[in-house]
Amino acid sequence: MGSLGSPRSTSFPNSKPSATQNGQASELETSPSPFPRNLLAEKTHMSRSESAKKKIKNKEILKPKIVTGDVGYVLEDVPHFSDYIPGVPSHPNPLQDNPAYSVVKQYFVDVDDTVSQKIVVKQNSKKGTHFRRAGPRQKVYFESDEVQACIVTCGGLCPGLNTVVRELVCALFDIYGVTKILGIKGGYKGFYSCNTIELTPKKVNDIHKRGGTILGTSRGGHDTVKIVDAIQDRGINHVYIIGGDGTQKGAAMIYEEIQRRGLKVAVVGIPKTIDNDIEVIDKSFGFDTAVEEAQKAIYAAHVEAESHENGIGLVKLMGRNSGFIAMYATLASRDVDCCLIPESPFHLEGEGGLLEFIEKRLKENGHMVIVVAEGAGQDLIADSLRNTNHDASGNKLLLDVGLWLSQKIKEYFSGKKKMRVNLKYIDPTYMIRAVPSNASDNIYCTLLAHSAVHGAMAGYTGFTVGSVNGRHAYIPYHRITEKQKKVVITDRMWARLLSSTNQPSFLSHEFIKNVKGEETDLGSHFYLENEYALCNGSITDAIEKM
Structure with a gap:
């Protein structure tokens, strides 16, 4: 852990901001309105006067908060209300009066605590990049009765979505005494379609036992101005956004518009992707459950293959650009003979090709199991069959590599080799993401939700939460959206897989x-x-x- 200063400024020996903040935003243009009791039935008013719009456009977006110190120390900080709202008041944290936390030796995270992105270093290594440690602070920037929170889920399904929603509600209600919490239904478009539900601990009590999300979800539908207009009109001042990298890019745009207007609204992202391809964080919630659920498909494929002469079990798992699910499911199973992922190119025919290896393994063992990630082998599919369409989130629609590979294997053995194979293709793609989260993910989701609420109450905004080297931290949006995490095929984990499958x-x-x-x-x-x-x-x- 490193050291940093107060929420407004960071102090180290010889420290200096790498980019100065250009001016302060003016006073709030509009104060949050009371949370109407009949809000669910009301139609949101979207209009703004031309003068207000012009004033909003003239606001300047704050640059990323990066602070450097001695021996290469770099803090990638997250925004705080005090950066753009002059004289914003603070209050004692009500957590100190919560009997559930009376056993805790140290209630609050020290303002100097940071989390290092890199923990394996050499003797002469620089200290490197750090992030603010997540957790409750001594001072909060909201009174409990002034908080008007909303929660939205966007993008594809993932185990643990309902758990995150539940724990956000319970953390707000039980820890901070917040009672006004809205669920935005149907993704981003729910902000301006008045599609909302009130959330209470009683309503979300057992939703963690269900798959999917009680709020519903969708791709696309992001209109920044409309969304922020709805947030401002409804008097919402806590916005919790659960979604993948595309969703978090949208969350960053919402934060920028809110900051441009000078609003005291905390925008917090909880990153979600079943593929585990979000950069910086240790893992994304739902990943452990997906790997565990994939074992059922691999086991079924193994039973089918083992029960037939020259049996081949082929399982396609999720992994558009990153093969983490396929790799970890293969390692956990120990029944897999070959794992194919997007990061590791392969060729079908000729010496050292996949088909030659399949033939060799069948002659040795009489059966085999193949696991393929959905994004693997796309470059091998004929140009005429390639799909150039994209979904509403901008993701390229992939062709079914499992069906294509099945056909190629059958053609190879029925043609030149005159060898009969029994191939069974299993596609559990959507089954592994529609299940409730397991125990490990439930605990992880709880920590993510609590970190998010603590950060918002402490006045931080424009950030995501995640575990970095086992410690939860507040991470700037741009760090988790700038690139995707991929399996490093020069890493020991991939070598372990090659050793396992041979x-x-x-x-x-x-x-x-x-x-x-x-x-x-x-x-x-x-x-x-x-x-x-x-x-x-x-x-x-x-x-x-x-």
Whole structure:
């Protein structure tokens, strides 16, 4: 952990902001209106005067808060109300009077606490990037009775959505005494379609036992001005947004518009993706459940394959651009003979190709199980079959690599080889994301929700929450949306998978030549030392060097 100053300014020895904040925003243009009892039946008023709109446009967006200190210390801070609202009042945290927390040795997170992004360092390494540690502060910037919160879920389904909603409601109500909480139904478009429900601890009591989201969800529908108009008209001052990288980009735009208007509204993101492809954070909620649920499909494929002569069980799992579910499900199962992910190119025919390996494994064992991530092998599908369409979130619609691979395997063995195979294709794609979250994810969702509420009450805004090296932190939006996290095929985890399946890496020497010298977070040194072993599928020596 590092050190930093108060919410408004950060102080280190010889510290200096890397970018100055250009001026202060003016007083609030509109004070939050009372939360109407009949809000659910009312139609939201969207209009704004031309003068107000012109004034809003002239507000300047604050630059990212980056503070540097001695020995390469960098704090990537998150915005605070005090950055753009002069004289914003604070109050003692009511948590100190909560009997449930009377056993806690230290109620509050120290304002100097930070979380390091990198924990494996050398003796002469710089301190590197840090984030603000999540948790309750001594001072809050909202009285309990003034908080008017809303929660929205966007994008695809994921185990744990209902748990996050439940724990947000319970944290607001039980810890801070907040009683006015709205659920925005149907994703972003619910803000301006008046599609809302009131949320109470009683209403959300057992929703964590169900899959999906009680609020409903959708892709797209983001209109920043309309959404912020609705937030302002309804007097909402806590906005909790649960969704993936596209959703969080939208949340960042909402925060910028709110800051431009000078509103005292906390905008907090809880990142969600079943693919576990969000950068910086250790993992995304629902991932553990998805891996656990995928075991059922892999087990079924193994039983089918083992029960037939030359049986092949083929399982397609989620993983548009990142193969984390496929990799971890394969490692957990130990029944898989081959795992294919988007990050590791493969070729079908010829020496060292996938089809040759399948033939070899069938001759050795009489059966095999293949796990393929949905984004794998897209470059091998014929140009005429490629799909250029996109969904409402801007994601490219992928062709079914499982069906394509099934057909190629059948053609190979029924053609040149004259060898009969029994192939069973199992696609549990939507089954693994529609289930309730398991115990591990339920606990993780609780910590995420509590961190989000503590941050909003402490006056922070424009941030997401997540676990970084086992500690929960407040992370600027741009850090989790700037790129996707991918499986590092030069990392030890991928080597462990190759050792488990005993499959070749399918990497061509040309591919190795292209990536040679490229640095990765963990694996470049390992890769360059062991390129021959990885390329030829014999990784015993490579594992021994770890």
